[in-house]
Amino acid sequence: MKLTKHFALEEFTRSATADKLHICNLPSFNEIDNLVQLCEEVLEPLREQFQTPLVITSGYRSPLVNKLVGGVANSQHQKGEAADIRLPKSSHPSADGICHTDLEKARQWIDWLVQNVNFDQCILETANQKDYWLHLSCKSDLTQNRHQVIHLLPH
Numbered sequence: 001m002k003l004t005k006h007f008a009l010e011e012f013t014r015s016a017t018a019d020k021l022h023i024c025n026l027p028s029f030n031e032i033d034n035l036v037q038l039c040e041e042v043l044e045p046l047r048e049q050f051q052t053p054l055v056i057t058s059g060y061r062s063p064l065v066n067k068l069v070g071g072v073a074n075s076q077h078q079k080g081e082a083a084d085i086r087l088p089k090s091s092h093p094s095a096d097g098i099c100h101t102d103l104e105k106a107r108q109w110i111d112w113l114v115q116n117v118n119f120d121q122c123i124l125e126t127a128n129q130k131d132y133w134l135h136l137s138c139k140s141d142l143t144q145n146r147h148q149v150i151h152l153l154p155h
């Protein structure tokens with residue numbers, strides 16, 4: 001099912017955890033409306049600006065899936081208000097031989113979002129301080145968006 005021109009619902013409901021444990025991870029109509037808004041307000045403009053397909057690594061999460069993947073209790077992923085997207089990788093491998101996140105490009109994406117997009121939170125997340133992803137959210141009530149940018153330190 002298509003949400004907007006470049007995004008399909010399936011990209012937001014895919015979950016390795018849900019597949020493995022045979023858990024249903026389907027949003028309600030309300031939550032689908034929120035996903036459409038997230039696409040229209042945040043993801044489509046970002047894709048258009050940088051002319052690159054966006055890979056969603058985590059979109060909608062049912063409360064059970066959210067718990068199993070260790071999401072915070074009030075996670076916006078449960079409302080269809082948030083998605084995690086992959087960030088561009090450097091074209092040059094680091095000393096460990098792996099191409100990690102291009103933080104310069106990530107900074108350009110974030111700067112552009114801050115200046116042009118009505119988002120709620122934009123969180124630069126990492127588990128190893130080398131590979132990062134971007135958590136982007138948009139509230140169902142657009143007037144409640146906080147325009148917060150957060151850089152999370154690795155745990």
Ligand SMILES: [Zn+2]
Pocket residue numbers: 058077082083084135136
């Ligand atoms: Zn997230």
